[in-house]
Amino acid sequence: MLLVGAGGLGSPAAFYLAAAGIGHLRLIDDDVVDRSNLQRQILHVEATIGTAKVDSAKERLAALNPRVRIEAIPERVTSANVEALLDGVDVVVDGSDNFPLRYLLNDACVKLAKPLVYGAVQRFEGQASVFDAGRHRGQCPCYRCLFPEPPPPQFAPSCAEAGVLGVLPGIVGLLQANEAIKLLLGIGQSLAGRLLQFDALSMRFREIRLPADPDCPVCAPGRPFPGYIDYARFCSSGG
Numbered sequence: 001m002l003l004v005g006a007g008g009l010g011s012p013a014a015f016y017l018a019a020a021g022i023g024h025l026r027l028i029d030d031d032v033v034d035r036s037n038l039q040r041q042i043l044h045v046e047a048t049i050g051t052a053k054v055d056s057a058k059e060r061l062a063a064l065n066p067r068v069r070i071e072a073i074p075e076r077v078t079s080a081n082v083e084a085l086l087d088g089v090d091v092v093v094d095g096s097d098n099f100p101l102r103y104l105l106n107d108a109c110v111k112l113a114k115p116l117v118y119g120a121v122q123r124f125e126g127q128a129s130v131f132d133a134g135r136h137r138g139q140c141p142c143y144r145c146l147f148p149e150p151p152p153p154q155f156a157p158s159c160a161e162a163g164v165l166g167v168l169p170g171i172v173g174l175l176q177a178n179e180a181i182k183l184l185l186g187i188g189q190s191l192a193g194r195l196l197q198f199d200a201l202s203m204r205f206r207e208i209r210l211p212a213d214p215d216c217p218v219c220a221p222g223r224p225f226p227g228y229i230d231y232a233r234f235c236s237s238g239g
């Protein structure tokens, strides 16, 4: 399994995936542990502040379950390395916190036919889904079927800017771990084709049906892969 991000979503997801005995966890994040994030990034502790998040994560996960093989990669995901990162992986869990990375991961997962477990949080609201367009063209949507264009930067504040209730990524990250384990085992009904939204203030879950876009630039049936783009530029221009 590939887990992108050892932050607010990746922390709870990684804990439960390791506890469940996932055989091989590849963990990538280029950030370091910061005290201001510890209210939600529960993989990390005071003593690891300033060290690479993936190293801090590996230490904690290995202490929990030493039989899980953990590959800690302190790098940034780019168009150049994304395919190598996906190599041999059954399921991808997206714990990223920015739009360029979400689009890049989506495009790579469609191209290489890997299921992508999506989660996102902002302030008091979270959402989760499974994008499985690579394996089920025209039947399951991808991230771009949902959001063809990224929001303008002023409407897409980061967690650091907008703030987030600490337990919220915990809830969404566990929904992601749940979907990832189901996909690995081939059991149950995944969130593919459904967007699950959660409002922490009203404590309500809402589900939206998510059809595949027949004109999606990446996953439309029969459409050849358009190639990776400059995602930072794509997102900073708001499309």
Ligand SMILES: [Zn+2]
Binding pocket: 133, 141, 142, 143, 144, 145, 146, 213, 216, 217, 218, 219, 220
């Ligand atoms: Zn699509």
